[in-house]
Amino acid sequence: MATIAKFQPHKMVKLTTYTLMLLGLAFVISLVFLSAVWSMTIGAADIDSSTVIDAVLHYDASIYDHLIIRLVRMPRVVSGMMVGASLAVAGGIMQGLTRNPLASPGILGVNAGAAFAVVLAVYLLGQVSLRAYMSYALLGAAVAGIIVYGLGSMGHGGMTPLKLTLAGAVFTAFVTSFTSALLISDQETLDQIRFWTAGSLAGRDWELVEFIAPILGGGMIGALVIARQITTISLGEDIARGLGQNTVLIRLIAACLVVFLAGGSVALAGPIAFVGLIAPHLARFVVGADYRWILPYSAALGALIITIGDTLARIIVKPEELPVGVMTALIGAPFFIYLARWKVR
């Protein structure tokens, strides 16, 4: 009887924590939608928020503002949310997998590979459509991911986090030097590509979103499914093995998911830095060390950062726009420095 009496309040507390977590997540997601609406009100012509909500919920093709929202602004905002969420989850997985708080999706060489593929394609083929950019970027990202994973698994002992990180850093530097060689030698390619290489959401339409959505969606679902295993692996190789986990398999699956998520993102929006690094830290700050919570929170926060970043990128230098990659770094870096000062002894 006594044990039950002791046990019950504990269970109550646990339930409350769970509910709180869920409420928190709902809160962040509602912030994402609010900022999305805000984002859609801003553009060449400002449209008030009630019209925006109307256009999303009761679309009327005969109203001009509705057309703008549905065909121009909404796909852009949706792209941003998808990319932000994917990058954040990919970053979370990388940090858990490598047990390195500084790991980002770029560690797998995905961004460098995609950038090289796109630059090479533009260099060889000249004018290329956004759709084609996307295919080349995906291809480059996938190849890069495979190469880096292979290099990181080289030698005795298979893949270790340190080897993977080193291999990624070296691969990135190596490929980037080729990219810049191409850009230096050809002014036309440079002019066409420079906005893309900074990461941008400009001109993304439904066709592009539909092409990439299955890849990102699949990666996202996969990530949530293996979140529990990532928590275990983030405790250390020995503990994970001791708990009976097939660490080799989990690492491989996790790396594939990162290639899907980060590769799809770079294909859709170009290489956007910092979201993948920052969002998981923010999430961990709120929810602790459990990746079943870290990953969904990261996704919501990543979407929030990109949506706000992209809106600010369009406001600050109106009527021009900044690349969203620049804005995310400008928003994220001060916070990161604050974290480093505050948390690292």
Added chain:
Amino acid sequence: MMNVRHTSASPRIPWHTFRLGQFSFQTDRRVLPIMLLLILIAIVILIFSISYGAYNIAATDVARTIVGINTGDDYANHKFVVWTLRMPRILVAGMIGMALAVSGAVIQGITRNPLADPGILGVTSGASVTAVAAIVWYDVSSSFLPYTTFVGALVMTFLVYIFAWKGGTSSIRFVLVGIGLSAIANSIMTTMLVFGDIREVQQAYFWLAGSVSTRGWHHVRTIAVWLVVLLPLTLLSARQLNTLGLGDDVAKGLGVNVELQRVWLMFLSATLAAIAVAVAGTVGFIGLVVPHMSRRLVGPAYEGVLIISAILGAVLAILSDLIARAVLAPSELPLGIVTAIIGAPYFLYLLYRGGQR
């Protein structure tokens, strides 16, 4: 500290001790022969590098021209090509290689992180953002560019230090703050690269890839003055680097003023890297890879590592410059691209070796 000295001075352990009055300097016995061998290699590569180009000169003629022996009818041409066109740029390459390698060795020692390179001090990003601003926004003349870049690099390092300071520094905090501030600098730079005039942007890209083409004697003199001052100072701090390498606590226990030594060494490392970046743009991998090579050659003690890194850095940079000129002749590749292409595979080899142990 005394104990360490005593054991290392025992006859079974292979040390050379150099004494000059009050000063003494100990190095691994391997250092002297390897150093001489590397100097020889450096001279040979230097001569070959000078002999190669659009106007080929036989290596023997290059050697004669350098020491001032008449090479016959073409002597005037030889003198012009050797002394005015090729010698200065090759010396610049060698000296920035030297500066970067020593800078990298020092920063790897302070942070006790084998992956550290001068970039983590913020030198590279600080230099890059000022250089790009100077080229794209202000059309600063190329002769003034090195000075602005040098200042930018050091200001950035100073900022990183300030932000990382919290009643003391820690290597990890330093690295993290460096990453954050570099990200801000890079995003500012990206903005300029995206919106700038395309011709100037391309020029900026070329600067970013690192190059020593068209560098002349005044560049040589500028770097040489700095190196003559900074390299001996760094070498004198080798002992402190050895102690810092044992960890902050051990170093404090041995009576080292850790904070002071770290500031001093960071200042040396940042200044060395800043000179290199100011003159030649961002040249990667030398600062990362050469210290590792040196450690393999002469062991972990910093007296030897610093000396060998300096010479090996010069050799690698001159060799890279030669390749940069040769591959696509008559046009040339940026130096930074060649060092990455040479450095990356070596690093992977290190990775592979590390995995086998």
